[in-house]
Amino acid sequence: MRRPSALLGGALALWGVLSGGCGSSTPTRSGDVLFAENCARCHGADGKGDPRTLPLYPRVDLTRSPMGAAAERILIHDRIARGYTTMPGFQDKLQAEEIGKLVNKCIALAAPAKNGA
Numbered sequence: 001m002r003r004p005s006a007l008l009g010g011a012l013a014l015w016g017v018l019s020g021g022c023g024s025s026t027p028t029r030s031g032d033v034l035f036a037e038n039c040a041r042c043h044g045a046d047g048k049g050d051p052r053t054l055p056l057y058p059r060v061d062l063t064r065s066p067m068g069a070a071a072e073r074i075l076i077h078d079r080i081a082r083g084y085t086t087m088p089g090f091q092d093k094l095q096a097e098e099i100g101k102l103v104n105k106c107i108a109l110a111a112p113a114k115n116g117a
């Protein structure tokens with residue numbers, strides 16, 4: 001009687017690995033899509049922000065972001081994860097990998113400003 005139950009146990013364990021291993025939702029959305037979905041309503045589709053908000057919050061223009069131009073990954077990550085003043089934090093909404101993609105997006109948006117554009 002030992003063998004069949006051992007086999008059954010092995011089969012169940014394998015089933016668990018197969019069904020659980022691929023079950024988690026892997027983030028596949030690109031930084032551009034994530035930005036459009038979560039950030040564009042305040043920062044604008046082009047990252048330049050709504051002109052009406054700029055006098056109050058100049059930093060809403062991400063193409064002129066000092067931390068973006070300096071590629072301050074940790075600072076940018078912190079801004080996105082925890083928010084700052086009127087900007088909400090996204091750590092409960094987005095996965096770490098998604099925030100990482102948005103950090104890249106912010107740096108890419110600010111890069112032309114760094115090159116004197």
Ligand code: HEC
Binds near residue numbers: 035042043062080
């Ligand atoms: C509800 C509006 C709102 C949303 C949504 C929003 N932000 Fe912001 N964000 C702001 C405001 C306002 C500031 C400027 C805050 C200040 O300087 O007081 C800011 C600042 C920032 C900064 C700092 C720039 C700098 O150099 O100081 C970064 C980076 C940033 N946002 C990225 C993002 C990303 C990425 C998303 C999407 C995940 C996002 N924001 C969503 C309103 C928003």
